[in-house]
Amino acid sequence: MPDGWALLLDLMILLAAAVLLGLLFEKLRLSAVVGYLVAGTLAGPGVLGWVRGGEGVNALAELGVALLLFTIGLEFSFRRLLGLGRQALVGGPLQILSTLLVGAGGAMALGATWQVALIVGAIVSLSSTAVVLRVLKDHSDLDTAHGKSALGILLMQDVAVVPLVLLVTFVSGGSEKPKGLSWEAILIVAAILVIVGVLLPRLLSLRSVARNRELPVIFAIVSCVASTWAAHAAGLSPALGAFVAGMLLADSRFADQMRSDVMPLKTLFLTIFFASIGMLADLRWVWEHWWWVLTAAVAVLCVKSVLAYLSLRPFQPSIVAAIGGGVCVAQVGEFSFVLAGIAADAGALSPDLVQLTISVSVVTLLIAPVLVANAHNIARALAKRVVPARKLALGERFAARKEGLFGHFIIVGYGDAGQATSKALSEAGANVVVLEIHPHLVELAHRNGHQGRIGDATQYANLLAAGLPQAACLVLAVPDHNVARLTISIAKSHVPDVPVVARARYHTFADELDVAGADVIVDEEQLTGDRLGQEALLLGSPPAAVARQPA
Numbered sequence: 001m002p003d004g005w006a007l008l009l010d011l012m013i014l015l016a017a018a019v020l021l022g023l024l025f026e027k028l029r030l031s032a033v034v035g036y037l038v039a040g041t042l043a044g045p046g047v048l049g050w051v052r053g054g055e056g057v058n059a060l061a062e063l064g065v066a067l068l069l070f071t072i073g074l075e076f077s078f079r080r081l082l083g084l085g086r087q088a089l090v091g092g093p094l095q096i097l098s099t100l101l102v103g104a105g106g107a108m109a110l111g112a113t114w115q116v117a118l119i120v121g122a123i124v125s126l127s128s129t130a131v132v133l134r135v136l137k138d139h140s141d142l143d144t145a146h147g148k149s150a151l152g153i154l155l156m157q158d159v160a161v162v163p164l165v166l167l168v169t170f171v172s173g174g175s176e177k178p179k180g181l182s183w184e185a186i187l188i189v190a191a192i193l194v195i196v197g198v199l200l201p202r203l204l205s206l207r208s209v210a211r212n213r214e215l216p217v218i219f220a221i222v223s224c225v226a227s228t229w230a231a232h233a234a235g236l237s238p239a240l241g242a243f244v245a246g247m248l249l250a251d252s253r254f255a256d257q258m259r260s261d262v263m264p265l266k267t268l269f270l271t272i273f274f275a276s277i278g279m280l281a282d283l284r285w286v287w288e289h290w291w292w293v294l295t296a297a298v299a300v301l302c303v304k305s306v307l308a309y310l311s312l313r314p315f316q317p318s319i320v321a322a323i324g325g326g327v328c329v330a331q332v333g334e335f336s337f338v339l340a341g342i343a344a345d346a347g348a349l350s351p352d353l354v355q356l357t358i359s360v361s362v363v364t365l366l367i368a369p370v371l372v373a374n375a376h377n378i379a380r381a382l383a384k385r386v387v388p389a390r391k392l393a394l395g396e397r398f399a400a401r402k403e404g405l406f407g408h409f410i411i412v413g414y415g416d417a418g419q420a421t422s423k424a425l426s427e428a429g430a431n432v433v434v435l436e437i438h439p440h441l442v443e444l445a446h447r448n449g450h451q452g453r454i455g456d457a458t459q460y461a462n463l464l465a466a467g468l469p470q471a472a473c474l475v476l477a478v479p480d481h482n483v484a485r486l487t488i489s490i491a492k493s494h495v496p497d498v499p500v501v502a503r504a505r506y507h508t509f510a511d512e513l514d515v516a517g518a519d520v521i522v523d524e525e526q527l528t529g530d531r532l533g534q535e536a537l538l539l540g541s542p543p544a545a546v547a548r549q550p551a
Contacts, residue, residue, distance in 0.1 A: 010051045011272065017043045017050075018275045033131060033274055033369045037362065040278025047283050066242035070224040071263070073246020087149055087315035087325075092156025094311035095329070099125040099304055106299075115171040116353070119343045122164045123357055124300055128333035128365055129154045130273060135372040136328070142454070144465040146324025146375055149312050153329050158243070161335050168339045172346035195226070221265065223249065277334060281362040285355045292356060297363040301371075305330040324379035328372050331364035332357075376461045408433050410471050411450075412457040412487060413478035414441040417503060421477050422450055435466045457487045460494055469495050476502040476518070481509035485516045492517035 017039035025035035043050045104121035108114065132150055133142070141147040224242050231241025286293050308326035316322040340357050343349045349357070371378065408431040411418050422432045426449065434445040434452040445452035455462030457478075468474065474491055476484040484502050491498060502518040504510040507525040514521055 013043055013050050014040065014275045015268075015271060018271050022271075033134060034366055036271055036274035037278035037366050040275035041281045041283060041362070042278075043275075044279030044281075046279070046281055046285075051279065066224060066228040066238055070220075070227075070242040070246040073243040073248075074250050085152075085315065087312050088152025088156055091149075091311045091315050092153045093160070095153050095308045096125050096157060096160050098307045098311060102303060102307060106303075115348060118171050119168050119339070119348060120353075120357070122168050123336045123339050123361075124304070124332055125164070126157050126161070126333040126336045126339075127154060127304070127329040128331050128368060129158060130270065130334055131331065131365060131368045132328050132372050134270065135369050139373055139459075141376070141461070141465075144324075144376070144453075144455070144461070145316070145318050145321035146328065146379060149316055149321055149325025150328035150372075150375075153308060153312070153325065155243070157329075157333070157335075161338075164339060165342065168342050169346075172343045172348035191230075195223075273334070277337070277365060278362060280337065280358050282355055282359070286359050289352075289356070289359075293359045293363060296356065296360045297367075300332060300360060300364055301330045301367065320376070320379045320383050322379075323382055324375040327375040327378050330371060331368040332361040334365075336361055376464070407431065407470065407472050408451075408467060410435055410463070410466050410468065410474045412436075412474070412476050412484075414438075414445050414452070415477065415479065417479075418475075418477035419444075419448070421475055422448065426450070430472070433466050433471075435462060458483060458490060460490050463487075463491055463494075468498060471498055473499045473501060476500065476513075478503070479505050481505065481512060485512050488513060488516040488518050 018036045021035035021039040021042075022032035023035070025038075026032050040051075042048055045051070100118070100121040102121070103124040104114075104117040107117035107120040112120065132154060136142045136147045136150065142151065223245050227241040227245030228238045229241075231244075232238040305323075305326040308329050309322050312322040312325050313319070316325065337358065340349065340354060340361075344354045409425050411422050411425075411432055411434050414422070414434045414436045418434065418436075422434065422445070425432050432450045434442065434450050435455055435457050436442050436445065436452065437454065437456050439454055442452035442454050453462070453466050455465065457463060457476075463474075468491060474487075476487060478484055478487075481504065484504075488500055488502060491500060499520075500518045501520045501522065502513045504513055504521050504523045504525075507523055510521050510523050510526075
């Protein structure tokens with residue numbers, strides 16, 4: 001069978017297993033990502049041997065990571081990246097360096113040489129950008145305080161991939177040298193930056209392109225893949241190149257359309273990526289050494305969470321957000337497999353140590369979706385245990401004030417009614433925070449001068465991120481009465497004193513909102529009837545009626 005057809009068979013088996021186990025894990029209320037990892041482990045050469053893997057599968061998996069970071073980059077401009085501040089630019093490097101040193105120290109305490117210890121420290125210092133951003137995005141947590149903290153660290157880790165590759169190559173004594181920043185590479189990167197940042201937006205503005213739905217899709221894919229290749233050719237992280245390409249296009253009016261265009265391909269290749277990571281685990285070896293794997297995995301998760309928290313805390317006023325950011329980056333990431341591969345090829349790591357690092361990485365990646373999805377709740381529970389309640393409340397209130405979330409009005413829903421409400425409040429001098437599940441409406445809120453957050457208002461974590469405990473009022477401007485009723489119930493159960501003004505689109509729903517706990521209900525049908533009556537009386541008053549009588 002030709003290699004191309006063999007690769008197609010491998011992909012078909014891998015995707016079929018991923019779909020089945022993804023559905024199973026979703027039924028179990030776990031992330032489908034866990035199912036993809038387990039599918040790769042079971043179908044891979046370590047267990048059933050249905051899929052052999054190889055360079056083709058790995059290349060498609062790397063493309064999936066690149067597409068993920070490209071779509072994330074489309075939501076982040078350079079101004080927004082700089083807005084992450086010192087928790088990214090300083091806290092990120094602190095987390096990498098501290099984790100590397102502590103990991104190396106732990107390995108040396110167990111008898112490893114300093115070379116092996118540095119390699120182990122480098123491997124565990126990286127976290128999974130693909131897993132964390134995927135879960136944060138799925139739960140609308142990317143714009144929360146702990147989501148921003150995690151994102152800042154992850155981006156700096158991507159930048160650090162090249163120095164870490166150099167370090168591992170040097171201490172491994174490998175003969176293969178990583179690519180450096182030659183003049184040719186610099187010219188390639190510069191050309192890609194000009195094409196993606198300057199020429200591509202102009203091409204998309206052409207009327208002939210706007211009429212053809214296929215061309216913008218092709219432009220999006222080409223810009224992503226070309227930037228990924230340029231970063232690889234320059235010796236940089238390929239995924240970082242894709243992220244930068246997305247950021248260059250983030251300020252264009254085509255960003256939302258591009259993001260939706262590449263979504264199906266991103267989903268496909270990311271599934272292949274997660275399954276290919278699972279293929280690296282050898283269950284027989286894990287079963288024989290389960291105690292070492294479990295101990296090492298727990299140690300990595302705990303130590304990385306603490307070190308990330310300590311790195312973020314000086315720059316993050318919220319204790320809960322700092323702990324949540326640390327929980328999000330506690331796992332060992334996909335680029336760690338690259339470092340382990342370099343060291344293994346050079347003979348610096350023994351086969352057992354290679355399998356231990358791979359097994360620990362896969363175990364932490366299996367746990368990561370659950371930890372990231374519940375990071376805020378875990379952080380809040382931990383904070384309550386280690387910080388006195390009064391001190392914690394004062395600290396979170398100070399963090400909210402610093403972020404401008406104090407005495408503000410939360411508007412849930414930014415349709416026509418929400419926009420009119422926000423405009424009226426702003427004209428009265430009030431501080432408005434918009435909570436909306438649709439990204440394009442959040443972007444519109446930003447353009448109108450309001451703070452906007454992407455999130456489902458029926459989840460308390462999103463209301464909390466919008467500063468509900470410190471809010472002056474919660475305004476429900478959504479037309480769906482079920483969403484409004486559930487949001488009111490959740491808000492009142494956690495913050496009973498917050499005033500709630502709710503919109504009832506139809507009179508029959510007003511009682512439901514009243515029972516849920518709304519303080520004031522704006523009944524659209526009642527308002528319409530009152531206004532119709534006023535206008536009818538005005539037009540039908542005696543002077544007006546006399547004026548209409550024929551002479």
